[in-house]
Amino acid sequence: SAVISQKPSRDICQRGTSLTIQCQVDSQVTMMFWYRQQPGQSLTLIATANQGSEATYESGFVIDKFPISRPNLTFSTLTVSNMSPEDSSIYLCSVDVRDARAFFGQGTRLTVV
Amino acid sequence: GENVEQHPSTLSVQEGDSAVIKCTYSDSASNYFPWYKQELGKGPQLIIDIRSNVGEKKDQRIAVTLNKTAKHFSLHITETQPEDSAVYFCAANRRGSGYSTLTFGKGTMLLVSP
Numbered sequence: 001s002a003v004i005s006q007k008p009s010r011d012i013c014q015r016g017t018s019l020t021i022q023c024q025v026d027s028q029v030t031m032m033f034w035y036r037q038q039p040g041q042s043l044t045l046i047a048t049a050n051q052g053s054e055a056t057y058e059s060g061f062v063i064d065k066f067p068i069s070r071p072n073l074t075f076s077t078l079t080v081s082n083m084s085p086e087d088s089s090i091y092l093c094s095v096d097v098r099d100a101r102a103f104f105g106q107g108t109r110l111t112v113v
Numbered sequence: 114g115e116n117v118e119q120h121p122s123t124l125s126v127q128e129g130d131s132a133v134i135k136c137t138y139s140d141s142a143s144n145y146f147p148w149y150k151q152e153l154g155k156g157p158q159l160i161i162d163i164r165s166n167v168g169e170k171k172d173q174r175i176a177v178t179l180n181k182t183a184k185h186f187s188l189h190i191t192e193t194q195p196e197d198s199a200v201y202f203c204a205a206n207r208r209g210s211g212y213s214t215l216t217f218g219k220g221t222m223l224l225v226s227p
């Protein structure tokens with residue numbers, strides 16, 4: 001398994017502002033993933049972050065809204081830009097340890113007011 | 114793309130009873146099927162997984178079965194306990210260029226009453 005730490009754990013933000021979420025892993029991993037979980041809903045993949053290359057975004061998610069950095073094999077950031085109340089969700093970082101076996105961080109609970 | 118259907122959306126059982134959650138998937142190329150447990154305020158926790166070369170896998174009180182022909186897999190929890198109460202998600206992998214991503218079902222809220 002892997003220990004995944006996300007910061008912040010929660011935040012309340014004003015609409016129109018941006019929030020950067022950090023994800024730190026205790027071991028080097030090739031693939032990191034960012035998910036969104038809207039209130040009471042399932043997990044939806046936002047993008048896949050591979051070190052040394054541009055993130056790959058899923059349909060419905062764009063880089064201008066959710067820029068991602070992956071500077072090394074243990075760290076990634078997701079920024080939620082120009083936020084609106086519809087962005088209120090839990091944002092989850094996940095890492096692929098081996099053969100698609102994925103582990104999740106505790107999540108960042110974002111409320112936009 | 115992959116589509117994962119999960120049933121039921123809610124499940125209430127008495128402590129000691131068994132609970133079964135079922136999922137179907139659409140992509141015949143999927144070969145990895147994990148189950149996650151999410152407690153309130155926490156991230157999803159991997160509890161068991163199965164790969165397509167196996168029909169059944171068991172870990173103490175939990176087991177997963179896979180029917181590749183029918184494209185469905187199920188989670189079985191025996192001797193349920195109140196601490197099993199949580200939301201359970203099934204998932205199936207979507208194979209891409211050298212890595213897999215996961216598509217999740219909508220979740221099952223399991224409530225175990227003492």
